Amino acid sequence: MQFVGMGQKLLDVPSVKELYNDASQILGYDLLELCLRGPKSTLDETVYCQPATVVSSLAAVELLYQQQETAVSNCMAVAGFSVGEITALIFTGAISFPEGINLVKIRAEAMQASSQLTRSGMMSVFIGADNKLPLGLQVAEEWCRREHNITNPVCRVANHLYTGAKVVAGNEEGLQFLEQNRDDFQIRKTKRLPVSGAFHTPLMQPAVEPFTEALKFTKISNPRFFTFIFFSYSCSWPCS
Incomplete structure (x- = not known):
């Protein structure tokens, strides 16, 4: 970060x-x-x-x-x-x-x-075994359709951090819905991430x-270890 x-x-x-x-x-x-x-x-x-x-x-x-x-x-x-x-x-x-x-x-x-095309973002959600996060994501997307006239809303798990924590990303309206109604879906805590868009979602298409x-136009070589290559910036570790 x-x-x-x-x-x-x-x-x-x-x-x-x-x-x-x-x-x-x-x-x-x-x-x-x-x-x-x-x-x-x-x-x-x-x-x-x-x-x-x-x-x-x-x-x-x-x-x-x-x-x-x-x-x-x-x-x-x-x-x-x-x-x-x-x-x-x-x-x-x-x-x-x-x-x-x-x-x-x-x-x-x-x-x-x-990111500038759509108001969107990411946030960590902390959950227990009794969570209803999948339902919350569905309801959040439906909220975006019904209340904000968003045709193809996105509110989904973007990253799996560990069993009790996920990163949710999508439309700003959907994230706000989850924040405001987290108790209904047994979400213990939410924390916004300092990013400008909903990465790892279809909004990045x-x-x-x-x-x-x-x-x-990028040259890709076979990765090689234990051979020293010195790039223009005088790389000192064995980069290839």
Whole structure:
């Protein structure tokens, strides 16, 4: 999750500043300045928080490599969730750092644009074994149709955190309905996420085409571990 000051503790690690600088050249703005000083309202915007998350994650791996080289060099597999998938691809050398940042830029811009088409968002819901969350989601969508004339409303589970917690995403009206009527569906607590749209739902469909087009022009290599490759930003961990 993005926060003002992210990356601050990594700046003493060799190549981290260059990592941010090279990303900034591709993005067209000073990413490190935004990460360190915000403002938070800007950093929370999809178009900025996705690149900030990816680059700061790679910078954190630089720190890990400096502190415990074998933890990185002996890595057997990596995994990423959502935009973290691109982080994982860069780490393994499946895609280069410049191409990875370009993908993140296009992805973030497309998802930001999709978010602006419809009032939407995400929130964590905390539930017990007796929950009626599936019913709540159905009723919330019906509420959107009947009370707000939304033709194809979305209110659904976007992420499964653990047994007692899910992330629900969709139309703002549906999320508000769940918040206001949570006791009816045995929802113990809700907490809004600092994001600008309903990610991992059909409301992001407009972002699919531009990202798909960008992928067509991205060179993807076989991921390889234990071989050092030094990208333009002087990557010091075994990226491929």
